[in-house]
Amino acid sequence: MQVYAGSDAEFAESPYTVFIKYDTPGKVGASGCTGSIINKRWILTAAHCNYNFTTLSNIFSRVRVFVGDNQHPEGGLSIRVELVHIFRHGVFNSGFKLYDIALYKLNDDIDINGSIKSVHYKANTVCLPQYSDWNYGRNTDREMATGFGWGQLYSTNNTVWRATILQRAEVLLEGLNHDCGFMLCARLDWVPEMITRTCYDTIVLLVLSYFKGDSGGPLVQYVDRHRSRAVIVGVTTYGTSKNNSNLCNWDIEKIYFTPVAYHLDWILYIISINN
Numbered sequence: 001m002q003v004y005a006g007s008d009a010e011f012a013e014s015p016y017t018v019f020i021k022y023d024t025p026g027k028v029g030a031s032g033c034t035g036s037i038i039n040k041r042w043i044l045t046a047a048h049c050n051y052n053f054t055t056l057s058n059i060f061s062r063v064r065v066f067v068g069d070n071q072h073p074e075g076g077l078s079i080r081v082e083l084v085h086i087f088r089h090g091v092f093n094s095g096f097k098l099y100d101i102a103l104y105k106l107n108d109d110i111d112i113n114g115s116i117k118s119v120h121y122k123a124n125t126v127c128l129p130q131y132s133d134w135n136y137g138r139n140t141d142r143e144m145a146t147g148f149g150w151g152q153l154y155s156t157n158n159t160v161w162r163a164t165i166l167q168r169a170e171v172l173l174e175g176l177n178h179d180c181g182f183m184l185c186a187r188l189d190w191v192p193e194m195i196t197r198t199c200y201d202t203i204v205l206l207v208l209s210y211f212k213g214d215s216g217g218p219l220v221q222y223v224d225r226h227r228s229r230a231v232i233v234g235v236t237t238y239g240t241s242k243n244n245s246n247l248c249n250w251d252i253e254k255i256y257f258t259p260v261a262y263h264l265d266w267i268l269y270i271i272s273i274n275n
Helices: 194-198 261-274
Strands: 002-004 017-023 030-039 042-045 062-067 077-081 086-088 102-105 143-149 152-156 159-162 167-173 184-187 205-207 218-222 230-241 252-259
Touching: 017 042, 030 230, 042 230, 102 261, 143 230, 252 261
Parallel strands: none
Antiparallel strands: 002 205, 017 030, 017 062, 030 042, 042 102, 062 077, 086 102, 143 167, 143 218, 152 159, 167 184, 184 252, 218 230, 230 252
């Protein structure tokens, strides 16, 4: 999944958002995803990241998580993740997108206490939703939410522009009277006509494209008017469109997010038995 034409996040605006890089030493090729810090040792992301649906195994052998720097995708602190410490939901292979969620256990703790003395470093956790969250974060009426991601900004022909600063996108979540299944979703047919004139601007446009960098990123809602306390309500998963062509001709339908509240028991269980 990628965020096209999102706006640059401010420094430390999303200190819980991380860039995840996948590669294999000595071989050509790499990919990336976005994730969220839920405690000093654990990252929440999407299960389809670094996953081969044919062999049902990891694509790349080396996984590195970059934390603490919203201004550079591979800035801040780099921490390894062993493949055996990637925990995808057990029902993920069933084909149900609802279970596109994974936990990564880091080899080392993230410094969230300010021990690293750098003006460029800021890392912190995002709040998990509560058990009492009604309908797993879905509401009767439409509500705004904010997504963050490290994917590419846009592409034209064979040229790709990747984000060098963390991107922020505002989306309008559908209410319960719309067909999103158990997922959180946002329709994107409300995008203003400006997008057809400029193809990219500060208007938010999200489209389907696996392994482009934004998959696994946090969808958050803020509990205070200063936007200082964020609750992760969704994990960026996939999108649908009618016309898979280029940015200016997309006929966007919906973008989907795995609801975190639905998987809260699984998240806490995996962490408890693997600490």
